[in-house]
Amino acid sequence: MNKKKTISIVIPAYNEAENIPVIAQRIQEVFQSLPGYDYEIIFVADGCTDNSLEIIKGLGKEASVFYLEFSRNFGHQLAIKAGLDYAKGDGIISMDCDLQHPPELIPQLIGKWEEGYEVVYTIRKEDKLLPYEKRITSKLYYRVLNKLSSVELEAGSADFRLLDRKVVNVLKRFEENEPFLRGLVKWLGFSQYAICYEPAQRFAGKTKYSIKIMMRLALQGVTSFSIKPLYMMVYLGFLFSSLSVLYIPYVIYAICSGHGVSGWASLIMTVVFFGGLQLIILGIIGVYIGKMFMQTKTRPNYIVRSTNIKD
Template sequence: MTQLISIVIPVFNEQDNIPVMIKALQRELGPLPYRYKVIFVDDGSSDGTAAVLKQQASMYEEVRFITFSRNFGHQAALKAGLDMADGDCVISMDGDMQHPPHLIPLLLSKWKEGYDVVYTVRKEDERLSYSKRQTSNLFYSLLNGLSDIDLEKGTADFRLLNRNVVNVLRNLQEYDLFFRGLVKWAGFKQLAVDYEPDERRSGESKYNFKKMMRFALQGITSFSTKPLYAATYIGFLFSLLSTLYVPYALYSRYFGEAISGWTSVIVTIAFFGGLQLMILGIIGIYLGKLFMQSKQRPVYIVKESNI
């Protein structure tokens, strides 16, 4: 029987891009010797995305959709798509046309060569602003430096997963998901493919600096306890440094030299107070993840679907 390819596409306020994406996928997948289904996951869009998906699903048999009850985030949408996909392999990609559909035949050819995971690495796009490129580089530097995984700079959520890998990811019970790290952590036979991103057809990027930093912290705390060790080491270091103040205090006490005034004391208190709050914040992030995981709430809630 002809093998089935599932395409999972999370979308959020992408009503204008959906018809363009479907046409592009039909153009690329139509000539290939595979059956395919396209699963759009509407992550609680506030525009007409849900209505467009219903319309397109009524026009094309291969189009499926899942609509969330609210916005649960990109990673939750990916999880929903993987949970519903029944293909022999699953290709995930964004719905803004920046992940080029013309790369899909290459991903499939590498899959047929025996690779379980074929992931893409974005080449640096000179069209992006300097700040955007530096933010992206900072994201991967922080992630690789403070976690136990090693992701190439530019690693994207545009990837092909074999059915055995999909089954592993579907069975994970994590609440705070970070699929770029989970795919790397899972192992199997993996291959990276470079690509140049296409221009966004319409709309605007959903990732600002704040979301990128939160995404980095999510990845770091999901795959490493290094920040906790770092906090411990910093505590030990400053405890040792503080002992250097003891000889000075004793000297001043017995030889009658006045110790510096309140300004130095206030600065010291403010510094160590900030350091303690930072360390407590690190510990709090890990405790918060445990708290949310212990609730065992679903990662997403489906409002409507044609699957």
């Protein structure tokens, strides 16, 4: 008799008290229709300040529900990474707690995994209910990311994916202090398959992804996989240096003809422009240096305060 395969469901949770019982119930209902599989749900309490942890602990009385409590908020990506590190399943699914990643899609993920794909990831279809500005910035986010980084991510790529155990074993060896998992999974290779899905509306609460967080995530994605921005700064420097040479003949002519070189306002504007450009260039260089500085400290990427997962 073949042993049942185990599916681990990793769910980061930051102040998601209203959503936790609902997503746990819907996952349990999904696996009732999949009797050939065992499952475990791992909630990662990412520095919650509401009663999310108490609710998770209550659910943890069931054998299939486990939790990791962080000592503070370490962020969504590290919460997923911690869940992957602790998961014991043959296949590991990561998904958000707000129910925008529909649990009813899990059988499709497992089906493609059983066909031999080692990474089954999802692509979110465009949500027409989102504000126009939000949809435009989302498209721009992926376009810029793909132009500047060395990995190609489809617009709408989500952290809702199934990874085979061998893929997770490789990811567990990564010790990056700012992991960008969408890019890392794509960079790893293996046989991958994409499933498109219609995003559901958030069940309760407000999104934790502000514009500031999205911009930081985009910057992490670019600087984690490419040094293209540094090359772009070099090319930009050569370009403006070349353009400045074109101004020399005009200066020589003005001096020889006895005319003063006019343009005080344009001169100030040019100085301000190049001053701002230099600050941007220094900022980009600083980001790379800062990443190296933080990585060399070899601090733990996250700290688990408590868990009911046994070794």
